[in-house]
Amino acid sequence: PFTFTLVATDPAAAASAPATVVITVTDINQAPVANAGSAFTARGGDLVALMGSATDPDGDTHFAWTWTAPAGVTLSDATSATPTFVAPTVTAATTYDLSLVVTDSLGLASGAATVTVTVSPALRTPVADAGATVIATPGASVQLDGSASADPDAPALTYQWVQIAG
Secondary structure, three states: OEEEEEOOEOOOOOEOOOEEEEEOOOOOOOOOEEEOOOOEEEEOOOEEEOOOEEEOOOOOOOEEEEEEOOOOOOOOOOOOOOOEEEOOOOOOOEEEEEEEEEEEOOOOEOOOEEEEEEEEOOOOOOEOOOOOOOOOOOOOOOOOOOOOOEOOOOOOOOOOOOOOOO
16 A cells, blocks of 8 residues: 655645545556467368467466357367367358457457358269279289279379289
């Protein structure tokens, strides 16, 4: 606390009795600032990790975390700074907005911070087609053909043939 004394003096030099005032300065708690992370993309079925963080102008480092997820997203722990979830299965790119509110140790909450996760359809696996069975005479040249193999998500495939018998 700060203490001040005031004495008033008139033109005839008569002084008043001292008057005292005490000023107490109290800290004003300021709200923390939540950061839900940068927008990113994932594929359906991927394990997604959120990366929440916070700063506090008062220097507080102990926070309570509250994530809110939209329908279709189930968080591993909505009270963790870094929860995870499995990206939903989608048929077209779909955006999901997740929000984070951080509360400091004195109970003051931040404004909501939002991160956008864009989920794309999961990649489908390629289908290998080794062609029909070939009957050849000893010493004959045989050409292997995997060109009927396909991947619905990738126009170009690479091939690797491995002899497993014979």
